[in-house]
Amino acid sequence: MGNKMRYSNALMQRALLLTSLLLISNLSSAKSHPSYLSEKYCGDVVEQFVGSGMRSLDKYINHNFNPEYTGGIRNTIQFLEQRLDWLSECDDYLTDTTKNSVFHSKDDTQKIFSAIRELAKELQHVRSGVEYRDESGNNNPAPFIQRRYETLAQLVDRHHTRILMKKQFQ
16 A cells, blocks of 8 residues: 555656646746736727827928927937837737737738838938938938828828728727
8 A cells, every 4th residue: 555655646746746837837938918908008009199199290290390400309209119119018918818909900010010110210310410312402301201201191091091980880
């Protein structure tokens, strides 16, 4: 009886050890997200960016952009980077929890993220003194910045149209 009991205890210990290792490995490989993230929060972040965020960006790029005022450029770059961080965090969360993307599809989301990065990068070039010569030889980065903004605006507008159509048919 003694050997049988020791064998049974050893088998039980191995089973518990294996179970513990499996639980630990599953916990360590699972992504954890901040507790403030939810579908509603992420929806609000997207709505803010698509609505007031894009209106503010449009006003700055098309009416107030001046390459001589690097403070405004810096603030706009920070705005874009912050929104990209928030949207990326929400996209990770939604991908993990609902298998959806923050924008219409994974492809649309990546295109919008890329357009945000490209606009921020172009603004950073202007801020660091890269010159954009026009036909007259003058430094005029505005058309280049506006083209980057228009790319972003078209992608965001396409997303917004899809959302409105989806709401219409619900």
